[in-house]
Amino acid sequence: MRAVTTALAMTTVLALAGCSGSGNSADPMASLQSATADGGVAGDRRCPEGPPPTGRLQNNPSGADKNDGVVGAIYNDSPLPIGIKVKDHRDDPCRLDPGSRAAYMGVDSVVIQFFAGDSYPDPYSELQLTDPFWGRPSVSLEGPMNCGRRGSYNVDGMKEGTGSTLGDAAGAGVVEVSRLNDDKNTAIAWSGVSSAGDWARIDVRVKSAPVCN
Known part of the structure; x- marks a missing residue:
């Protein structure tokens, strides 16, 4: 199941990346960032x-x-x-x-x-x-x-x-x-x-x- 889940996740990311050239300038990775306990974005x-x-x-x-x-x-x-x-x-x-x-x-x-x-x-x-x-x-x-x-x-x-x-x-x-x-x-x-x-x-x-x- 782990291999299947990983493949699906990669497909989703690639699909989002492909949309960026169709006039949608939003960063596709932004929605994948996780929130921290302090309400900020992980990594910041x-x-x-x-x-x-x-x-x-x-x-x-x-x-x-x-x-x-x-x-x-x-x-x-x-x-x-x-x-x-x-x-x-x-x-x-x-x-x-x-x-x-x-x-x-x-x-x-x-x-x-x-x-x-x-x-x-x-x-x-x-x-x-x-x-x-x-x-x-x-x-x-x-x-x-x-x-x-x-x-x-x-x-x-x-x-x-x-x-x-x-x-x-x-x-x-x-x-x-x-x-x-x-x-x-x-x-x-x-x-x-x-x-x-x-x-x-x-x-x-x-x-x-x-x-x-």
Whole structure:
């Protein structure tokens, strides 16, 4: 049956290709592209800008207490594309081009992996953003995770309207994190979670990607 199915599939593709010369300029392969879980087209892994975030950039476990969390945007201020995803998400990282942004969110905490290239085994680091039950948010950066000497950087007790720079351009990469003022409506709109009114809003700007050292 596999041989028959393959033959039929090839016949269908050839038939579609033959129609392109009859005044129909549509790409016959366009209808054969598969959609991804993020609603994009397979092969185009550009990060959706949002908000709200989708797929690779949200940590929203079922059954979790969703009164605490972190929400914001990730900006690529580096000169080259980077790959980003939430840790343990089943899909490959999406591509964040220079000058682009993407929304992210996480219930309680979220670990964002950012790559010097498209995916493994490119050097990558992990940025963890946490909104604790008690106290102010914290951010930690660790990397590169898969090569060279690993460094750890963190900032605790972030107040609204404050920021910090974490990392090392010769290792984990450099990120700037800024805690924005609390805003119930914005947090709900950006996270897509109705109970997110008290979530911490933290923007992340990737200044340089991780490198092996």
